[in-house]
Amino acid sequence: MAHTLLPFVASFSSHVLCTQLLISKPHLPQFSSTSSALHRRFSCLATSVQSTSVTQFDIKQYMIEKAAIVNLALDSAIPTKSFPQSNRLHDAMHYSLMAGGKRIRPALCLTACKIAGGHEAWALPTALATEMIHTMSLIHDDLPCMDNDNLRRGKPTCHIAFDEPTAVLAGDALLALAFETASNLSSYPTEVSPDRIARAVGELARCIGTEGLAEGQVVDLECTCVSDQVPLDKLEYIHLHKTASLLEAAAVTGAIIGGGSDEQIDQLRRYARSIGLLFQVVDDILDLTKSSEELGKTAGKDLVSDKTTYPKLIGLDKSREFVEELLGQAKEQLNDFDPESAAPLVSLANYIAYRQR
């Protein structure tokens, strides 16, 4: 397992990990490395993990299958146009929702449901909801008054393809649809009690607002305007709110729907927070090292905009070390689960860490 290959990774200075949100890391031996030595080890680890993935669990195939299920359901999730007057809004929602994307959040939700003891399909409504929320946050983030992006997932952003008012309202409508979808009792089997559904809906709600997405984005925008670099704890705050909170909601709602215990739910919560931060650190690294074409979105933006990133604050090598650290923490949360059920989550964490786009 990749996990056993990590003991020699230098333990990252603990003050940069917000212990409030992450469990205390296991003690790892100190290892002073030169950057080229670490780079070789990083590549070596990556190769080992990938070969392990191929023989033990095909995460790519798994993701393709889950994305197919999710895409089919999303495609028919936008309500039928009862009135010709509302075509434009529906079109914009559909455009953004079906513009591609890896569907990581829904996949995480379905998998968490299974690992917690339920059937994957039970969590489909909440899985769809997480993707709708993710999409609406992108629509609003791309707006001219926000990040002002013209390109997303290789296509014109919503306000470019339609217009700004339509994009604002499509985002609002998708958020509403997310809750409509997740709270629809008739789309769950009887095994899933209304109690669990209400609890899941509450979790979803918390991840978007002042404890989640919106908060992360506000602080991020505030920091973008400031000339000084953002301190590391604030950067982590931004990422935990902007990115990790929705992944957390995906994992936790899946686990709730699947009937997981409080202990299991907490472990999955911490797993999600680790991979959420991981996701963003990798994003920062990729933005620095890849081109727009490879990424499918505007690259090099961070450098141009003076936005604080992990590589800028702590350097590329230490960022890669941190990635390994977070990956280890994430996988540690899965130790108590049945290894076969946990395999997708382990591999998903690797996927997030080692993805190229």
Next chain:
Amino acid sequence: MAHTLLPFVSSFPSHLLSTQFLISKPHLPQFPPTSDAFHRRFSRLAMSAQSTTATQFDIKQYMIEKAAMVNQALDSAIPDKAVPQSNRLNEAMRYSLMAGGKRVRPALCLAACKIAGGLELWALPAALATEMIHTMSLIHDDLPCMDNDDLRRGKPTCHKAFDEPTAVLAGDALLALAFETASNLSSYPADVSPDRISRAVGELARCIGAEGLAAGQLVDLESTGLSEPVPLDKLEYIHLHKTAALLEAAVVTGAIIGGGSDEQINRLRGYARSIGLLFQVVDDILDLTKSSEELGKTAGKDLASDKTTYPKLIGLDKSREFAEELLGQAKEQLNGFDPESAAPLVYLANYIAYRQK
């Protein structure tokens, strides 16, 4: 009762009422009024309703009491952040939420809960949610790319007091908070089953999205600035979605939580749609006849922007007739309920019809 004073109001041409949304009106005697005669009758009706109000049910006092309860609950709904990374988002949300407002929607929600057989307080979470949703819709509607309003409830709009990005995100966060509040199981007594709560949450979601608020606003925006006036059926579509949908949600969620039967819920739904349309017709009339100072928002905007309104389409007198017609329809829906429980809703309908701002 004001209801008995209305038989002589001329029945409005039926093709102008979208029967899809309103129940078929009772047959009323034809009465061709002159505008002077009608104006006298309208004033007389207003005075009669008010004098009836003062002796039989004090709607103003009722609204003040409900608003006080709601304001107190809203004020504590957005706590200061425990981690002071940023209070900006919370401040913007609180600014808009506590900027005034008649709290009509929460009042409706509480009253509907009671009329359906429950205790008023059961519906407080859902009532708060309707006001949060109403507020977020105003924040987004006021944005520069939307209606571009600088003034609301007598104060600078959210994007003016803060900035555009904060206003977009404050709206999103309020929407999230609405669902978090409404779906929070622990804020309901045991009498209110999770089943009812999920159902109520679903109703809320439906009223904001692609078949509700958002749809109405987009069609409204699309219709603004066109050289030809909007046809009457489209105008009704706009108002039923922009205004009536949320009033409907307020009433229906209250009734669901109160344990109302499907029949009762449907009647209350019909009531809400009538007063929703009524609300907007009166708004159109007031915009034409009052000043900014009296209204607390930018008046004369409709005229200036060439926006289609009822007075523009059918004239001021016929708009007033229509208002009376809708008022009658609304109150008819309440006929099957206990008169004492129904009193607030009857007088609320009058309040909406005869308000001066």
